[in-house]
Amino acid sequence: MAKMTKSALVAAMADKTGLSKKQVDGFFAGLSEMAYKEVKKSGEFLVPGFGKMVKAKRKARMGVNPATGAKIKIPAKTVVKFRLAKAAKDAVL
Numbered sequence: 001m002a003k004m005t006k007s008a009l010v011a012a013m014a015d016k017t018g019l020s021k022k023q024v025d026g027f028f029a030g031l032s033e034m035a036y037k038e039v040k041k042s043g044e045f046l047v048p049g050f051g052k053m054v055k056a057k058r059k060a061r062m063g064v065n066p067a068t069g070a071k072i073k074i075p076a077k078t079v080v081k082f083r084l085a086k087a088a089k090d091a092v093l
Helices: 006-017 021-042 086-092
Strands: 044-047 051-058 061-064 071-074 077-084
Touching: 006 021, 021 044, 021 051
Parallel strands: none
Antiparallel strands: 044 051, 051 077, 061 071
16 A cells, blocks of 8 residues: 555545645645644644654764764754654554
8 A cells, every 4th residue: 555645635634524625735734834833932732632743852972973883972952753642542553
C-alpha cells in the first residue's frame, strides 16, 4: 500500500466532510501555521485525540564522528518533538 500524500489526504477529508478541497487545504494550512506559532510561543500545541507538539531542550553532549572516530562536542539545542496521544496509540496498536 502506498503512503498517503497531502493531496490524497485533502481529497479524502473533502469527501468525508463535504467541504471543498480548497477549504480542507486551507484548514490544514491554518492548523499547521497555528501549531508552529503556539509551540514557539508557549512550548506546546495539543491536537485532541491525536497528540501534542512540544518544544524540548537537549543538553550538550559528547559524540563521535563516524568517519574519523574523533570525539566531538555536540552543543545544547532546542528541538520540537511530537508525543502521540494514548487514544491514538490504542487505536493503531
